[in-house]
Amino acid sequence: MTWPPQRLDAPDPATYSPRQQEIHDQIASGPRGGVRGPLAVWLHRPELAARAQDLGRYCRYDTSLDQRLSELAILVTGRVFGSEYEWQIHRGHALTAGLEPEIIEAVRRNRRPDFPDAETEVVHDVARAAHEKRELDDALYARAIAVLGEGRLVDLVGLLGYYTLISLTINIFRIPPIGEGDAELSDG
Missing domain, CATH: 1.20.1290.10 (AhpD-like)
Known part of the structure; x- marks a missing residue:
């Protein structure tokens, strides 16, 4: 299948601000093991990425649901x-x-x-x-x-x-x- 072009790519790591790099490294070093998909797009707004990945970590790995x-x-x-x-x-x-x-x-x-x-x-x-x-x-x-x-x-x-x-x-x-x-x- 041919997918429509992605509308917004992740920011180029070569142009990361210090905060983007910090958040990228936090996500990559956690249980996800990398920064892909939505998390990568969120790096355009590093504070959103930081807070969303914290919530995501709880919802995915620490919830009371099995x-x-x-x-x-x-x-x-x-x-x-x-x-x-x-x-x-x-x-x-x-x-x-x-x-x-x-x-x-x-x-x-x-x-x-x-x-x-x-x-x-x-x-x-x-x-x-x-x-x-x-x-x-x-x-x-x-x-x-x-x-x-x-x-x-x-x-x-x-x-x-x-x-x-x-x-x-x-x-x-x-x-x-x-x-x-x-x-x-x-x-x-």
């Missing part, structure tokens, strides 16, 4: 936004975290998966409702509290907000998938 559930929420976000880069990056993370391939494929195709447990189902349902309806009805909210508890629901909402920022950055600045591979979300 990684399998976090990756499901991220995939749902990427699917709803049609964000190929996000999908490409997190599909592999989801598999590594133990998310069932059948669930990943159902999300990719915009179909409701069969769920092995109540936690997986409620994370999926909250993520879809949050992005599609911009709220949770009383029944879903009550189910989410009963299944996840207040703290994990707060973390889930924070994660959904952060990955919405990621998706918007990817889509608005047209960040293509790595290697500009085939679209996986177009036939959903």
Whole structure:
């Protein structure tokens, strides 16, 4: 597939300000191991990059949700936004975290998966409702509290907000998938 040209490339490292270099080095030395995609574009505004990467580190690595559930929420976000880069990056993370391939494929195709447990189902349902309806009805909210508890629901909402920022950055600045591979979300 031919992707439209990226609208805003990352700043040229040769022209980094001292603050851009500092933030770049902080991100690159952390668990992400590099500065790519949305994080690289955010370096145009190093304070945004610094604060967003701190929030992202919490949402990705330090949340009270187990990684399998976090990756499901991220995939749902990427699917709803049609964000190929996000999908490409997190599909592999989801598999590594133990998310069932059948669930990943159902999300990719915009179909409701069969769920092995109540936690997986409620994370999926909250993520879809949050992005599609911009709220949770009383029944879903009550189910989410009963299944996840207040703290994990707060973390889930924070994660959904952060990955919405990621998706918007990817889509608005047209960040293509790595290697500009085939679209996986177009036939959903």
